[in-house]
Amino acid sequence: MSSFQHVDEGRSPADASTPAPAPAPTELRGRNADRTQAEILQAATREFAAFGLGGARMERIATSAGVNKRLVYYYFESKELLFLSVLEEAYARIREAEQKLHLGDLDAATAVRRLVEFTWQYYLDNPEFLTLLNSENLHRARHLQRSSRIQEMNSPLVALLRDVVERGQREGLFRGGVDPVQLYISIASLCYFYLSNNATLSTIFGRDLLAPTALSERLSHMTDVVMGYLLRK
Amino acid sequence: MSSFQHVDEGRSPADASTPAPAPAPTELRGRNADRTQAEILQAATREFAAFGLGGARMERIATSAGVNKRLVYYYFESKELLFLSVLEEAYARIREAEQKLHLGDLDAATAVRRLVEFTWQYYLDNPEFLTLLNSENLHRARHLQRSSRIQEMNSPLVALLRDVVERGQREGLFRGGVDPVQLYISIASLCYFYLSNNATLSTIFGRDLLAPTALSERLSHMTDVVMGYLLRK
Amino acid sequence: MSSFQHVDEGRSPADASTPAPAPAPTELRGRNADRTQAEILQAATREFAAFGLGGARMERIATSAGVNKRLVYYYFESKELLFLSVLEEAYARIREAEQKLHLGDLDAATAVRRLVEFTWQYYLDNPEFLTLLNSENLHRARHLQRSSRIQEMNSPLVALLRDVVERGQREGLFRGGVDPVQLYISIASLCYFYLSNNATLSTIFGRDLLAPTALSERLSHMTDVVMGYLLRK
Amino acid sequence: MSSFQHVDEGRSPADASTPAPAPAPTELRGRNADRTQAEILQAATREFAAFGLGGARMERIATSAGVNKRLVYYYFESKELLFLSVLEEAYARIREAEQKLHLGDLDAATAVRRLVEFTWQYYLDNPEFLTLLNSENLHRARHLQRSSRIQEMNSPLVALLRDVVERGQREGLFRGGVDPVQLYISIASLCYFYLSNNATLSTIFGRDLLAPTALSERLSHMTDVVMGYLLRK
DNA sequence: CATGAATGAGGTTTCATTCAT
DNA sequence: GATGAATGAAACCTCATTCAT
Numbered sequence: 016m017s018s019f020q021h022v023d024e025g026r027s028p029a030d031a032s033t034p035a036p037a038p039a040p041t042e043l044r045g046r047n048a049d050r051t052q053a054e055i056l057q058a059a060t061r062e063f064a065a066f067g068l069g070g071a072r073m074e075r076i077a078t079s080a081g082v083n084k085r086l087v088y089y090y091f092e093s094k095e096l097l098f099l100s101v102l103e104e105a106y107a108r109i110r111e112a113e114q115k116l117h118l119g120d121l122d123a124a125t126a127v128r129r130l131v132e133f134t135w136q137y138y139l140d141n142p143e144f145l146t147l148l149n150s151e152n153l154h155r156a157r158h159l160q161r162s163s164r165i166q167e168m169n170s171p172l173v174a175l176l177r178d179v180v181e182r183g184q185r186e187g188l189f190r191g192g193v194d195p196v197q198l199y200i201s202i203a204s205l206c207y208f209y210l211s212n213n214a215t216l217s218t219i220f221g222r223d224l225l226a227p228t229a230l231s232e233r234l235s236h237m238t239d240v241v242m243g244y245l246l247r248k
Numbered sequence: 249m250s251s252f253q254h255v256d257e258g259r260s261p262a263d264a265s266t267p268a269p270a271p272a273p274t275e276l277r278g279r280n281a282d283r284t285q286a287e288i289l290q291a292a293t294r295e296f297a298a299f300g301l302g303g304a305r306m307e308r309i310a311t312s313a314g315v316n317k318r319l320v321y322y323y324f325e326s327k328e329l330l331f332l333s334v335l336e337e338a339y340a341r342i343r344e345a346e347q348k349l350h351l352g353d354l355d356a357a358t359a360v361r362r363l364v365e366f367t368w369q370y371y372l373d374n375p376e377f378l379t380l381l382n383s384e385n386l387h388r389a390r391h392l393q394r395s396s397r398i399q400e401m402n403s404p405l406v407a408l409l410r411d412v413v414e415r416g417q418r419e420g421l422f423r424g425g426v427d428p429v430q431l432y433i434s435i436a437s438l439c440y441f442y443l444s445n446n447a448t449l450s451t452i453f454g455r456d457l458l459a460p461t462a463l464s465e466r467l468s469h470m471t472d473v474v475m476g477y478l479l480r481k
Numbered sequence: 482m483s484s485f486q487h488v489d490e491g492r493s494p495a496d497a498s499t500p501a502p503a504p505a506p507t508e509l510r511g512r513n514a515d516r517t518q519a520e521i522l523q524a525a526t527r528e529f530a531a532f533g534l535g536g537a538r539m540e541r542i543a544t545s546a547g548v549n550k551r552l553v554y555y556y557f558e559s560k561e562l563l564f565l566s567v568l569e570e571a572y573a574r575i576r577e578a579e580q581k582l583h584l585g586d587l588d589a590a591t592a593v594r595r596l597v598e599f600t601w602q603y604y605l606d607n608p609e610f611l612t613l614l615n616s617e618n619l620h621r622a623r624h625l626q627r628s629s630r631i632q633e634m635n636s637p638l639v640a641l642l643r644d645v646v647e648r649g650q651r652e653g654l655f656r657g658g659v660d661p662v663q664l665y666i667s668i669a670s671l672c673y674f675y676l677s678n679n680a681t682l683s684t685i686f687g688r689d690l691l692a693p694t695a696l697s698e699r700l701s702h703m704t705d706v707v708m709g710y711l712l713r714k
Numbered sequence: 715m716s717s718f719q720h721v722d723e724g725r726s727p728a729d730a731s732t733p734a735p736a737p738a739p740t741e742l743r744g745r746n747a748d749r750t751q752a753e754i755l756q757a758a759t760r761e762f763a764a765f766g767l768g769g770a771r772m773e774r775i776a777t778s779a780g781v782n783k784r785l786v787y788y789y790f791e792s793k794e795l796l797f798l799s800v801l802e803e804a805y806a807r808i809r810e811a812e813q814k815l816h817l818g819d820l821d822a823a824t825a826v827r828r829l830v831e832f833t834w835q836y837y838l839d840n841p842e843f844l845t846l847l848n849s850e851n852l853h854r855a856r857h858l859q860r861s862s863r864i865q866e867m868n869s870p871l872v873a874l875l876r877d878v879v880e881r882g883q884r885e886g887l888f889r890g891g892v893d894p895v896q897l898y899i900s901i902a903s904l905c906y907f908y909l910s911n912n913a914t915l916s917t918i919f920g921r922d923l924l925a926p927t928a929l930s931e932r933l934s935h936m937t938d939v940v941m942g943y944l945l946r947k
Numbered sequence: 948c949a950t951g952a953a954t955g956a957g958g959t960t961t962c963a964t965t966c967a968t
Numbered sequence: 969g970a971t972g973a974a975t976g977a978a979a980c981c982t983c984a985t986t987c988a989t
Contacts, residue, residue, distance in 0.1 A: 047952090082953080083954045084954090086952080086953055089953075090952095
């Protein structure tokens with residue numbers, strides 16, 4: 016799941032050729048509800064990330080999870096609800112990882128640099144997150160809007176960032192008038208767009224943007240951009 | 249047939265719907281081929297933007313263009329080639345609009361500010377551009393890679409931006425070590441992500457990011473970010 | 482297991498929902514088998530009546546009976562055998578109710594009038610009976626034909642009616658040549674069709690056939706028809 | 715289609731064994747819209763009559779009509795709309811046949827007798843009509859209620875019958891207070907129920923109600939019932 | 948007695964595309 | 969240049985039923 020590989024959104028007779036990832040066998044699963052659900056979710060994440068909501072195939076998800084197709088419906092009711100579960104899981108994971116940064120324990124400037132690095136590395140390591148979000152945005156967040164957990168999952172992040180910004184400002188380090196939400200969106204923007212749109216960008220600029228040196232140059236550039244904005248002149 | 253004969257060549261985008269003066273009919277029953285193709289392309293752009301490549305329906309495209317489904321195939325051969333034509337058109341339009349900015353005639357700082365404003369406004373006015381790119385990226389730029397026109401369409405932009413950056417540096421205004429491609433990608437990032445991911449962002453932050461004041465705040469924030477990075481301290 | 486052990490045996494229909502006195506538990510964990518079976522049958526009757534045999538869902542029956550789906554199979558083996566049990570129950574109930582009319586104790590004309598009224602009211606009060614019969618007829622009585630109890634359940638009715646008719650004839654009141662089976666079928670016809678086909682009839686005639694006045698007019702009309710036929714001129 | 719044969723309403727894995735009627739080949743149909751639609755309708759009528767709405771299989775309908783399954787959707791959009799078309803056709807046919815009786819040209823008593831005979835014979839010859847109606851009633855006339863044609867198709871019948879009744883009354887032949895709609899429903903009842911419920915009736919009474927003598931006895935009985943009611947004593 | 952987990956078969960519907968005119 | 973008729977493949981989803989406890 017670590018490579019930027021996707022195919023289709025919607026049905027197209029010709030695209031069934033991608034070999035499905037081998038079913039995770041681990042230990043001959045059976046009659047273990049939690050385990051089975053987790054495996055379905057994993058498989059679904061891979062599938063939705065690779066093909067989008069419309070392009071994903073319930074059949075492939077089931078096979079890849081090593082279960083009967085019917086069982087996917089037994090636990091998740093429909094493709095759309097499965098997709099929502101996948102989205103919620105994906106958000107839960109990144110927010111959880113962010114929590115572990117303990118940004119509140121770092122000084123303001125370091126905290127922001129750390130967040131930029133983390134965001135960049137997280138997107139690099141979990142490219143499925145970007146694709147899932149793109150799919151959900153194509154559908155105007157229709158699924159997330161039905162989620163009760165999603166807002167509460169994200170509010171701690173904003174609170175944390177607000178704290179960091181205020182500390183930086185009290186120390187006379189950061190400029191005034193910084194909206195933490197805008198700041199977060201900008202950090203995400205710089206990382207997200209580069210990776211999510213890497214395929215078209217590499218093509219139109221004729222330059223491999225995923226080459227190792229390109230990646231480290233990007234991180235350094237983004238840090239410069241963010242800190243250049245935040246730090247007082 | 250893989251590349252589309254632009255019906256609006258030399259005419260302003262706004263009058264695409266004005267009935268073109270009838271060309272001398274080649275045959276007695278001759279309808280208007282160019283006109284029909286343009287209408288199909290318009291309809292296809294709307295459809296692909298709204299539903300993605302896989303989600304788009306040839307049927308709807310035909311209906312929306314007011315032609316028979318068979319005719320779409322007659323002119324564009326397949327859904328995928330139609331999609332490529334749509335993409336090429338979309339790139340052609342934005343690059344053409346950028347050319348008209350005449351950034352080369354402005355002083356460096358103004359040129360960059362102008363580019364940020366333009367990019368922001370263009371994305372706002374042409375949201376289909378974002379969705380089309382997202383779709384193409386889901387497909388790993390599979391279609392654009394087959395296009396012969398796409399790189400040459402984008403190189404003038406990079407050249408132009410390189411010129412602007414160098415002028416700013418020579419004047420001692422801009423910092424050193426600025427890669428024009430990185431800069432362009434960052435500007436695009438800031439505008440693109442906010443709008444393309446607006447649906448999920450608005451949902452998780454519980455805040456309407458498309459409200460008029462939100463939009464103008466975003467533009468001002470982005471300009472601060474870009475100029476904060478570029479301008480020497 | 483193909484025939485159902487009647488839980489209400491010897492008890493009045495109205496107290497079927499009253500908790501039966503707990504029978505001596507055969508095992509420590511023993512629940513109440515009869516009670517559970519009765520609840521399944523009730524739920525199944527509702528379900529089959531509402532959706533027909535094919536449209537009925539074992540899942541819904543189980544849920545509605547408050548038991549596990551597997552238990553339905555434990556007691557009734559299959560959907561078809563469950564349906565047969567439901568049918569047998571339904572016939573048993575109406576024939577039992579007819580017995581209670583004691584038509585043999587009434588004079589012939591009154592007995593017939595009473596039977597018309599009863600049939601009408603019974604169909605009105607137990608619409609599920611009509612739907613169940615329709616379903617079974619769609620299946621050409623495939624299930625009932627396997628029932629051993631069904632004919633014996635219905636023969637007393639014919640005998641009774643034959644007796645009534647003969648009494649009426651001996652008294653010089655009724656016309657000659659009356660086949661009691663034909664008579665019974667006609668009485669049932671007049672009541673059944675009006676109610677069973679009420680939905681289409683109301684629609685094609687644009688008239689609410691279930692309105693209270695419509696109902697009482699129908700009863701009076703049917704009585705006129707039946708007595709008009711029977712009574713000597 | 716002239717025998718009372720039906721199987722299922724709803725899905726049941728085991729019932730696909732009935733051999734589908736051979737596709738009507740006539741003259742190697744192809745590219746004839748009207749003809750194709752008519753053949754689909756015919757096949758659908760057979761299928762819905764034999765298996766009910768839920769039990770009918772689109773696959774079988776297509777095969778039986780000698781067309782591709784997709785084409786059925788091309789012309790009729792969905793199973794439910796196809797079912798509605800079938801119903802409308804069925805009503806159109808019986809009402810048309812009734813028109814041809816020219817009851818207005820007969821004297822009142824003869825007209826009623828003729829109507830009883832006709833109804834009886836029509837139901838005998840077109841048993842699918844009864845099954846279709848039963849299915850539609852199971853669905854509470856959900857489909858017919860969306861039909862714009864259905865009421866107007868049926869009103870001439872009522873008008874005609876009203877005329878007949880009034881003529882009979884003016885001649886002093888018929889009793890007073892006869893509602894033509896009630897009368898029509900009663901005539902239909904007597905014929906319909908006997909045939910529609912023949913399977914269960916034959917089973918519970920242990921008597922073949924479709925035997926030729928049984929049929930003619932029934933007609934004679936029904937005529938007696940209807941005329942016994944109408945004619946003044 | 949009672950249950951949650953799991954399944955194979957098959958149903959309706961959708962879609963890109965081609966045929967015949 | 970333009971079109972309505974027709975199709976094969978496959979997708980989502982449903983259902984009665986069985987397995988294992």
